[in-house]
Amino acid sequence: MLVQEITSIDTAARSARLQDRLTAAKRAFTTRNVDLAAATRLVRSGWRPEPGDLILARVIRLGQHRRLENIHGRRGDLYVGDEIIVAFGNRYAPDQFEAYVPQSLEPCHLVAGGGVAALAVNRHAAVKAPTDIEVIGVLVGENGRALNLRDFATVQPASDRPPLVIAVVGSSMNAGKTTTVAGLVHGLTRAGFRVGAAKLTGTGSGGDLWTMRDAGAELAVDFTDAGHASTFGVAATIWAQLPARCWPVWRRNR
Numbered sequence: 286m287l288v289q290e291i292t293s294i295d296t297a298a299r300s301a302r303l304q305d306r307l308t309a310a311k312r313a314f315t316t317r318n319v320d321l322a323a324a325t326r327l328v329r330s331g332w333r334p335e336p337g338d339l340i341l342a343r344v345i346r347l348g349q350h351r352r353l354e355n356i357h358g359r360r361g362d363l364y365v366g367d368e369i370i371v372a373f374g375n376r377y378a379p380d381q382f383e384a385y386v387p388q389s390l391e392p393c394h395l396v397a398g399g400g401v402a403a404l405a406v407n408r409h410a411a412v413k414a415p416t417d418i419e420v421i422g423v424l425v426g427e428n429g430r431a432l433n434l435r436d437f438a439t440v441q442p443a444s445d446r447p448p449l450v451i452a453v454v455g456s457s458m459n460a461g462k463t464t465t466v467a468g469l470v471h472g473l474t475r476a477g478f479r480v481g482a483a484k485l486t487g488t489g490s491g492g493d494l495w496t497m498r499d500a501g502a503e504l505a506v507d508f509t510d511a512g513h514a515s516t517f518g519v520a521a522t523i524w525a526q527l528p529a530r531c532w533p534v535w536r537r538n539r
Contacts, residue, residue, distance in 0.1 A: 300325045307424075310341060310368040313400020315489035315514045317356035318437045321370070327422030328431075329390065336386050337434040337514055338373045339424040340402060342395075346417040349381070349408075350398045358491040360398060368421065371400040372434055374514030376488050378458055382415060383407040385518075390420040399490035401514050435512030463493045467500040474501030483507060486516040 307321050316339060327341060334340070344367045352360040353369060363369070376384045376396045384396040384403035393404045394415035405415045424432040451469060455462040466482060473480050482497040484507035497505040508516050 296325070303327065306368070307341065307370060310370050311353055311361060311363070312356055312370040313372070313489075314354040314356055314358065314491050315372045315374070315400040315434065315509055316370050318439050318510065319432060319434065320437065321424070321432075323426045324424040324432055325427050326425050328425050329420075329422040332390055332423050332431070333388055334373045334386055334390065334423065335431070335433065336372075336374050336518065337512060338431040339433070340371060340373065340390075341421045341424060342369050342371060342402060342418040343367070343421055344369065344395075344416065345392065345419050348394075348416040349413040350395045350416045352398055353395070354399045354491055358495060363416070369395075369400070369418070370424075371395065371402045371418075372489070372514040374401040374403060374489070375518035376401055376403055376515050377517040378488065380409050380458065381412055382409075384415075390423065392417060392419050394418060397488045397490065397515070399488065401488055433512070434509065434514055438512035439506075439510045458487075463496055467496050470497055470500040470502050479503055481505070488515045488517070489513075 373386045382396045382405045384405040387404040481504045482502040489509045494505045
């Protein structure tokens with residue numbers, strides 16, 4: 286048997302073991318659009334992570350987030366020792382955490398129940414310390430690049446737009462934006478309109494999507510569908526593309 290054949294067998298076996306491990310891990314909502322079959326190995330050191338990079342991590346200590354929202358929207362209990370699949374992302378939530386993607390694969394925190402990993406630097410006085418996680422490794426594909434949410438975005442920019450857009454904005458989180466949107470969606474649906482809804486800013490979680498769908502939206506998408514675990518720290522030029530990215534999805538599903 287040739288050396289390259291042995292290497293090929295070893296690589297295939299390693300990939301198979303990794304897939305078994307990923308299947309057994311608890312997978313977060315932010316990663317729901319990612320094809321984990323694209324992961325062939327784990328990189329455990331010498332990597333500077335970027336927002337959106339996927340990691341396999343281990344829960345070290347439970348803190349503020351004791352549950353993880355899975356790809357179906359169910360929040361399941363976490364236990365010390367659990368292996369979880371989450372995405373790096375910055376977060377600024379005045380009533381929870383200010384957190385940033387670390388510069389290395391150092392131990393960090395679960396800063397959002399939807400599956401965002403970052404290094405928390407500040408927290409609101411009313412919340413507990415963040416849940417501590419240990420990075421087991423970055424998920425890397427055959428091309429040697431990390432699996433990143435942006436590579437699995439389900440929505441792409443478009444030049445056109447729906448005939449009518451209603452934007453709801455607020456000065457902070459928990460200002461009532463989603464409640465207002467839900468009321469508008471429900472009222473317009475009852476009036477006979479076909480309504481699509483999009484959440485353009487925030488931290489990855491399914492709660493607002495379910496609220497918009499419960500209100501009657503035929504389709505609801507958010508920034509995670511455009512490849513972002515969080516919109517904090519996203520460049521203004523990229524953020525400005527998010528509405529255009531969401532519209533084609535609505536158009537395809539009309």
